[in-house]
Amino acid sequence: MPFKRTDFPKDFLFGVATSSYQIEGHGFGQAGRTHWDDFAATPGNVVRAENGATACDHYHRFxxxxxxxxxxxxxxxRFSTSWARVMPDGRTPSQEGLDFYDRLTDAMLERGIKPAATLYHWELPSDLADLGGWRNRDIAKWFGDYTETIMGRIGDRMYSVAPINEPWCVSWLSHFHGHHAPGLRDIRATARAIHHILLAHGTAIQTMRSLGMDNLGGVFNMEWSTPADDSAEAIEKAALYDEIYNHCFLSGVFKGRYPERVMAGIAPHLPQGWQDDFDVITTPLDWVGVNYYTRKLIAPDPTEPWPSLKEVTGPLPKTFMDWEIYPEGLYKFLKRTAQDYTGDLPIFVTENGMAAPDVLTNGTCDDPDRIAFVEAHLAQVQRAMAEGVPVNGYYLWSLLDNYEWALGYEKRFGLVHVxxxxxxxxxxxxxHAIKQALGALT
Structure with missing residues (x-):
């Protein structure tokens, strides 16, 4: 790595991120069934029908x-707590689940590691999915109760907490495209999920404030949207994609409204009284997290109903996920997020990384493409910081190769081969490269 720790401010934090279902082994510790278990058990949803029952067995190997x-x-x-481990049916606490996160927290602190928790990284308890999941307004209260239960146990030792990882994935990818659990393709379900996710987010922030907690944030995933050509139609569809993917959730949390282009599609399907929820949704945050991996080229698709757009293959080098490598997009998002939404609020790059084949040969795994990817993106972080953007940290996805959701165990994002x-x-x-860079001249 061409950088070292002293190239960044003394209080700049370097970290690594994971999620509970992807690494813990959900078959251990009497965790409850999740909608991901149900999704994976349905033919055609997940490569080889793989699930997170064992994953990396982080439960025993943490x-x-x-x-x-x-x-x-x-x-x-940056780890996540599993709702279905803490409350196997979504509403009844499990002492075994709470004890696990207690041990995990203490073990981090013993090693001088700051615990940065996420309350929800996609593993909804099946019993709550049966009641409509994110389509049901009651989920905001259920999520508040879960927040109070887990943070009532470990919240006093957290460095930071965010309620919900990547609202676009929880709503749009899972309820409109159907690629993630619960696997729906339903615009009405999507609109309601969008709103209830943000209501649950705000409810959780208020719940943690009532527990006396601070350093609370929100984590949003972003993809830079580029028109596939110079036509007015492509430019308009790229702007619509940008509002759906990038602006919708930030606008809800920081401005108390949804973007106009998004409203054109979801307004008829939003739940009754949705306008009255923004006092909760806009509960102030202490920081914001940006998850960034790629850009997308967007073209119109008049053969489809709203949003009538499609992704087309771009010319840039790609990762093993077939995602274009576009480091400048991270710089653009850091600049735009501060200018349009957060002002002086600290920003963290809460996820950034790439998948590669990563073959283990004679006990070693060389991944020069990942080293180059990190170098290029950290350079864009430094560029944004030099222009006054208050970026306070950078977290790599991920520590370990893990369960990559519908793609099973094929796609490896880890710094550590499993x-x-x-x-x-x-x-x-x-x-080893990151270890050397962070250990230099500390």
Whole structure:
């Protein structure tokens, strides 16, 4: 890596991110069934019908994994708590689940790692999915109760907390495109999920404030939207995609409204009384998180109903996910988020990384493309900071190769290679490069 820790401010935090269902092993510890278990058990949804029952067995191996984080010189561990582990039916606390996150938190602190929690990274308890899940307005209260239960136990030791990871994925990807659980393709369900996710977000922030907690934020995933050509139609559809993907949730949280182009499609389907919820949704935050991986080229598709657009293949180099590598998009989002929404509020890059084939050969795993990816994106972070954007940290996705949702165990994002048969961990060359960079001249 061409950078070292001293190239950044003293209080700039480097971290790594994971999520509970992707690494813990949901078959352990009496965790409840989730809609991802149901989704994976349905033919055609997930590669080889793989699920998170074992995953990386972080449930039993978390001490080893935390040693890897500390050994690399990383400051923060952005992890998620599983709603279905804390409350197997979504509403009744599990002492075993609470005890696990208690042990995990203490183990982080023992190693000098700052715990950065996310309350929801997509593993909705099946019992709540049966009641409509994110389509049901009651989920905001259920989520508030879950927040109070888990943060009442570990909240006093958290460095930071965000309620819901990537609202676009929880709503649009899962209820409109059907690619993630619950696998719906329904505009009415999507509109209601969008709104109820933000209502649950605000409810959780208010709940944590009542517990005396601070350093609370929101995490939003972003894809830079580029017109596929110079036509007016492509430019308009790229703007619509930008509002759906990038502006919709930030606008709800920071401005108390949904963008006009988005409203053109979802307004008839929003729940009754939705306008009255923005006092909760806009509950002030202490920071904002940006998850960034790629850009998309957008073209019109008049053969389809609203939003009548499609993604087309772009010319840039691509990751193993077939996502274009476009580091400048991170700079653009950091600048725009501060200018349009957050002002002086601290911004964290809460996820950034890439998938690669990452073959283990003779006990080593070289991943030079990942090293180059991190270098290029950190350069854009420094560019934004030099122009006054208050970026306070950068978290890599991910610590471990893990369960990549509908893509099963094929796509490897980790700094650490995981053999999914033996569960052996092998740090990749990117892990060693980051360790060297963060350990230099500290």
């Amino acid at each position: 001490e080893e994994d935390l040693d890897l984080i500390a050994g690399a010189g990383l400051d923060c561990y 053999d999914f048969e033996t569960l052996e961990r092998t740090p990749k060359s990117s892990y």
